[in-house]
Amino acid sequence: MADGGDPPLDTMPLAPLVPSVPDEETGAVVWHRDELRTADHPVLTAAARNADTLLPLFVFDPQFYGDSGLACDDRLRFLHESLADLDEQYRHATAGGMGLSFAHGDPVEVLARFHNAGWDVFAARGPTGRYGRDRDERAREAADVLFVSGDGLVRGTEDTRDGWADHVESWFTDETLTWDPEGVELDHVPAELTPEDIEDAYGITSVKTRVPTGGREAGVETLRAFTDRIDRYPESISAPLAAREGTSGLSPYLRFGCLSVREVYQHVATNATADRARELFTSRLYWNRHYKQKLEDWPGWLDEAANPVLAGFNADRYDPEYVTAWKEGKTGYPMVDAAMRCLRETGWLNFRMRAMCVSVYFHILQQPWKPGADWYHHHLIDSDSAINYTQWQSQCGLVGKPTLRFYNPRKQVRDHDPDGEWIRRWVPELVDLPDDHLPRPERTPIHVQESCGVKIGETYPYPLVEYEAAKEEFWQRYDAIKPEAAARLGDEEIARRVSLSGGVPGAKRIADEHGDGAAGRDRDGDTPRDSPIQTDLTRFE
Ligand SMILES: Cc1cc2nc3c(=O)[nH]c(=O)nc-3n(C[C@H](O)[C@H](O)[C@H](O)COP(=O)(O)OP(=O)(O)OC[C@H]3O[C@@H](n4cnc5c(N)ncnc54)[C@H](O)[C@@H]3O)c2cc1C
Numbered sequence: 001m002a003d004g005g006d007p008p009l010d011t012m013p014l015a016p017l018v019p020s021v022p023d024e025e026t027g028a029v030v031w032h033r034d035e036l037r038t039a040d041h042p043v044l045t046a047a048a049r050n051a052d053t054l055l056p057l058f059v060f061d062p063q064f065y066g067d068s069g070l071a072c073d074d075r076l077r078f079l080h081e082s083l084a085d086l087d088e089q090y091r092h093a094t095a096g097g098m099g100l101s102f103a104h105g106d107p108v109e110v111l112a113r114f115h116n117a118g119w120d121v122f123a124a125r126g127p128t129g130r131y132g133r134d135r136d137e138r139a140r141e142a143a144d145v146l147f148v149s150g151d152g153l154v155r156g157t158e159d160t161r162d163g164w165a166d167h168v169e170s171w172f173t174d175e176t177l178t179w180d181p182e183g184v185e186l187d188h189v190p191a192e193l194t195p196e197d198i199e200d201a202y203g204i205t206s207v208k209t210r211v212p213t214g215g216r217e218a219g220v221e222t223l224r225a226f227t228d229r230i231d232r233y234p235e236s237i238s239a240p241l242a243a244r245e246g247t248s249g250l251s252p253y254l255r256f257g258c259l260s261v262r263e264v265y266q267h268v269a270t271n272a273t274a275d276r277a278r279e280l281f282t283s284r285l286y287w288n289r290h291y292k293q294k295l296e297d298w299p300g301w302l303d304e305a306a307n308p309v310l311a312g313f314n315a316d317r318y319d320p321e322y323v324t325a326w327k328e329g330k331t332g333y334p335m336v337d338a339a340m341r342c343l344r345e346t347g348w349l350n351f352r353m354r355a356m357c358v359s360v361y362f363h364i365l366q367q368p369w370k371p372g373a374d375w376y377h378h379h380l381i382d383s384d385s386a387i388n389y390t391q392w393q394s395q396c397g398l399v400g401k402p403t404l405r406f407y408n409p410r411k412q413v414r415d416h417d418p419d420g421e422w423i424r425r426w427v428p429e430l431v432d433l434p435d436d437h438l439p440r441p442e443r444t445p446i447h448v449q450e451s452c453g454v455k456i457g458e459t460y461p462y463p464l465v466e467y468e469a470a471k472e473e474f475w476q477r478y479d480a481i482k483p484e485a486a487a488r489l490g491d492e493e494i495a496r497r498v499s500l501s502g503g504v505p506g507a508k509r510i511a512d513e514h515g516d517g518a519a520g521r522d523r524d525g526d527t528p529r530d531s532p533i534q535t536d537l538t539r540f541e
Contacts, residue, residue: 002518005066005067007062007104007220008066008201009066009104009105009197009201010104010105011103011104011105011106011109011110011235012103012104012105012110012112012191013103013110013189013193014113015113015117017116017189017190018113018116018117018119018189019117019187019190020055020117020118020502021053021117021118021119021160021172021188021189022052023242023398024395025052025053026050026051026052026053027051027053027054027055027118027119027120028047028050028051028053028054028055028119028121028122029055029111029114029120029121029122030043030044030047030053030054030055030056030057030058030122030123030124031043031057031058031059031107031111031123031145032056032058032086032100032256033058033123033124033126033153033257034124034126034255035124035126035254035260036082036085036086036216036257036354037086037089037216037257037258037259037260038086038089038090038093038179038217038262039176039177039178039216039260040176040177040178040260040263040389041123041177041179041260042148042150042178042264043122043123043124043148043153044179045177045178045179045182045186046122046146046180047120047122048179048180048183048184048307048442050120050122051120051184052185053182053184053185053186053187053354054084054098054184054185054186054187054316054393055101055114055119055186055187055188055189056090056099056101056188057100057101057102057103057114057189058083058100058101058102058103058107058112059102059103059104059105059107059111060102060103060104060274060484061105061106061135062104062105062106062203063131064076064198065202066202067199069322070144070374070377070378070399071377071378071383072208072347072378072379072381073204073205073206073207073426074206074207074208074211074347074378074381075237075347075381075383076202076204076205076401077199077206077211077214078201078211078212078213078252078256078381079214079256080195080196080198080199080204080214081213081214081215081218082214082216082256082258083100083102083195083201084195084215085214085215085216085217085218085258086215086216087099087100088217090186093181094181094186096186097186097187098186098187099187099189100188101188101225101443102189102193102194102198103189103193104198105395106537107135107139108135108139108142109140109142109144110418111139111143111145112142112143114143115142115143115144118145120144120146120147121143121146122145122146123136123139123146123147124147124148124150124151125147125148125149125151125155126151126292127153127292127293127294127295127296127299127384127386128295128298128299128304128385128529129299129300129301129302129303130136130299130302131444132299133299136206140420141285148323150177151261151292152167152168152171152172152262152289152377153289153292153293154293154295155169155335157251158504159496159503159504159505160293160296160297160499161293161499161501161502161503161504161506162503163218164293164501164503165286168286168289170356172262172264172265172266172282172285173265173266174262174441174496175516176260176262176263176266177506178225189345194391198505199266199313199509200205206342208345208346208347208381209345209348210345211346211381212249212252212253213346214252214256214258214367215258215328216253216258216259218253218258219250219253219259220254220259222248222249223248223250223253223259223267223268224247224252226249226250227267227268227271227272229476230245230268230274230277230278230281230437231273231274231277232277233244233246233247233248233274233277233280233281233307234276234280237280237350237351237352238352238415238416239352239416239417239422240285240338240342240349240352240353240416240422241340241352241416241417241421241422241425243350243351244348247350248281250264251348252381252382253380254288254382254384255381255382255383255384257331259372261285261288261289263301264285264448265282268281268282269282272520273521277389282391282464284369288387288502291384291386291387291390291391292384292386293332294390294498294499295385295386295389295390296498297496297499298388298496298497298498299499300497301385301386301390301393302385302389302541303370305369305393306393306398306399306400306494306496306498307398307399307485307488307489307498308488308494309399309400309481309484309488310398310400310481310485310518312368312476312479313368313369313398313478314331314366314367314368314369315368316361317332317366317367317368318367318368319365319367320369321431321474322367322464323365323371323372325342325464326357326365326367326372327340327344327363328340328341328344329341329344329392329426329427331360331365331461331463331464331468332412332442332460332461332462332463332464333360333409333463334359334409334413334423334427334438334441335356335409335410335412335413335416335417336351336356336409336421336428336440337358337423337426338417338422338423338425338426338427339426339444340356340357341354341355342426343357343376343379343380343425345426346378347379347382347451348380348382348431349380350379350450351405352407352416353483354391354413355391355395355405356393356398356407356409356412358372358391358395359395359405359407360407360409361405362395362396362397363396363397363404363406363470363471363474364465364467364470364471364474365464365465365470366470366473366474367479369392369393369396371393373388373389373392373393376392377389379391389408395457397478399489399498399500400482400485400488400510401486401500401510402482402486402496402510402514404478406471408467408504409467410439410440410467411439413438413439414439417438417462418435419435420433420435420438423438423452423479427460429454429459429460430454430460432452432453432454432455433460434448434452435437441454441456441460442456442462442463443491452461466537483515484509486513486514486515486516487511487514487515488511489508489510489511489515490508490511490512490515492504494507495507495508495511
C-alpha cells in the first residue's frame with residue numbers, strides 16, 4: 001500500500017484454491033473491473049465464444065482501499081452493491097447458479113495464479129491513468145491478459161478524432177452484444193470472500209445521504225423512470241434543486257458499467273418521445289465518450305497539466321486555508337458554499353454547480369487545480385477519472401485554448417436559486433437572510449443583519465476574496481501566459497494529448513490563430529465569446 005502498511009487481508013485465493021481447467025478444455029477468466037454487468041459486455045461475449053468454461057472474477061485491489069485509496073466509503077459501498085448485483089446476474093443466467101468469484105490483492109499476482117492453472121484471462125480495454133496502464137501492462141506480461149475493445153472509442157490511428165463522431169454514432173446504433181449462458185460452463189473459486197468481508201477488513205462506513213443503490217437492477221429502474229419524465233429534462237439541467245430530480249441520475253451506473261452507455265442511448269432513442277429532450281440527453285452521452293477518449297489518448301490527465309506551459313499555474317498562490325474553506329463550504333459565496341456542502345453530504349452535484357465551484361476555486365481563489373480535482377474525485381459517487389480530471393483541466397483553462405468560461409457565483413444565485421431554497425437547505429446560517437441579499441450577503445445593511453440575526457463576519461463569513469478584483473488579477477496573470485500556451489498546442493505531441501474534438505488540425509489552428517497573443521476572452525460574467533468546451537453539445541468535428 002502507498003503508506004507502506006500491510007493490507008489487512010492476504011492475497012487470495014492462494015494457488016491451491018484456484019480451480020484447474022479440465023483436461024482437453026479451454027477456460028477463460030472474465031476479469032471484471034468497471035463493467036459490472038453481463039449484458040452488452042464485449043469481454044464476456046468474446047470469452048464465451050472462445051472458451052468451454054468461464055470464471056467471472058473481481059479482484060479487490062488494496063491500492064483502492066485504506067489510506068492509499070482515493071474514493072470515499074460511499075463510492076466503495078456503491079461498488080460493492082454493484083458487485084453483489086453482478087453476482088446475482090450470473091447466478092440467474094446459469095442453471096448451476098454459479099456466481100461471481102472474488103479475490104483480494106495485487107491483481108497481477110492474482111491473475112498470474114489463474115494463468116498458471118491454465119486459464120486464459122480476458123479483460124476490457126478501457127481508458128485509465130498511469131497506475132491502470134502500468135497494472136494492465138504488468139498483467140499482460142504476467143498472465144497474458146487479452147484486452148478486448150468494444151467501448152466505442154477510437155484506437156490505433158494517428159489522429160483519433162478524425163471521423164470520431166461518425167465512429168461513435170455507429171457504435172451507439174450497433175446491436176448490443178449478448179452471450180449464451182447455455183453454451184458454456186461456469187466455474188468459481190471455492191474460497192469464500194465477499195464484499196462484506198472487504199468492508200469489515202477495511203472498515204468501510206458510509207456516511208453520505210441520498211446516495212443511490214448500486215447495481216444493474218437499480219440502474220435499469222433509474223433509466224426507465226428517467227425516460228418516463230424526460231420531457232422535463234431540458235428545463236431541469238441548470239438549477240441545482242431541479243437537477244436533482246430532473247437529470248437522469250445515471251452517472252454512477254455508467255461509471256461502474258452497471259449499464260453500458262450504448263444500452264442507455266438505445267433505450268432513450270427508442271422510448272423517449274420528446275425530441276428536444278432526447279437530443280439534449282443523447283448529446284451528453286457523446287460527451288461521456290469524448291472525455292473517455294481524452295484519457296485513452298493520454299493517461300497524464302490525472303496528474304499533470306495537459307499544456308506544459310500552464311503546469312504549476314497558481315502553485316505559488318497555494319493557501320491551505322483557502323482550500324479548506326472551499327472544501328468545507330465557508331468561502332462567503334452562498335452558492336459555492338451550498339454546492340460544496342451538498343457535494344460532501346450527498347456525493348453529487350449537477351454540471352453547472354461542479355463547473356462553478358471549479359471556476360471559483362481556480363480563477364477567483366487562484367488555487368492549484370490538483371487538490372481541488374482530488375477532492376471531487378474523493379466525494380463524487382460517479383467520479384470517473386476520465387471525466388472528472390479532464391473536466392477540471394478544461395474548466396480551469398489548463399489546455400491553453402483561447403477562451404475560458406467563468407461562472408459568477410452571484411449571478412448563479414439570481415439565475416438558478418432566486419428564492420434561495422437551495423442555499424437555505426445547505427447553508428442554514430442564511431435561513432433568515434432576505435432573498436435580495438443572498439447573492440451578496442456581505443452587502444446586507446447592518447440594520448437588516450440585526451433584524452434577521454445574520455451577522456456577516458460572525459455567523460457567516462465575508463467572501464474570502466473580492467470577486468471583481470480577483471477576477472481581474474487572474475486575467476492579467478492568465479493573459480500574460482496565454483499566447484505561449486496557445487502556441488504550444490502546435491507541438492504535435494501536445495496537440496495529440498489534449499485530444500480536442502477538432503483533432504490535431506484543430507489544436508494547430510488554435511496555435512496559429514492565437515499563439516501570437518490575439519485571443520478572445522470573456523470579462524463580464526458567465527458567457528464566453530467562443531467556447532466549444534460546454535456550450536455546443538452536439539458538435540464533435
Ligand atoms: C468539474 C467536473 C467534473 C465532473 N466529473 C464527472 C465525473 O467524474 N463523472 C461523470 O459521470 N460526470 C462528471 N461530470 C459531468 C456532469 O456533471 C455529470 O455527468 C452529471 O452531472 C451527472 O448527472 P446525471 O447522470 O444526472 O447527468 P445527465 O444530464 O442525465 O447526463 C447523462 C450522462 O451523460 C454524461 N454526461 C453528462 N454531462 C457530461 C459532461 N459534461 N461531460 C461528460 N459526460 C457527461 C454522464 O455520463 C451522465 O451520466 C463532471 C463535470 C464537471 C464540470
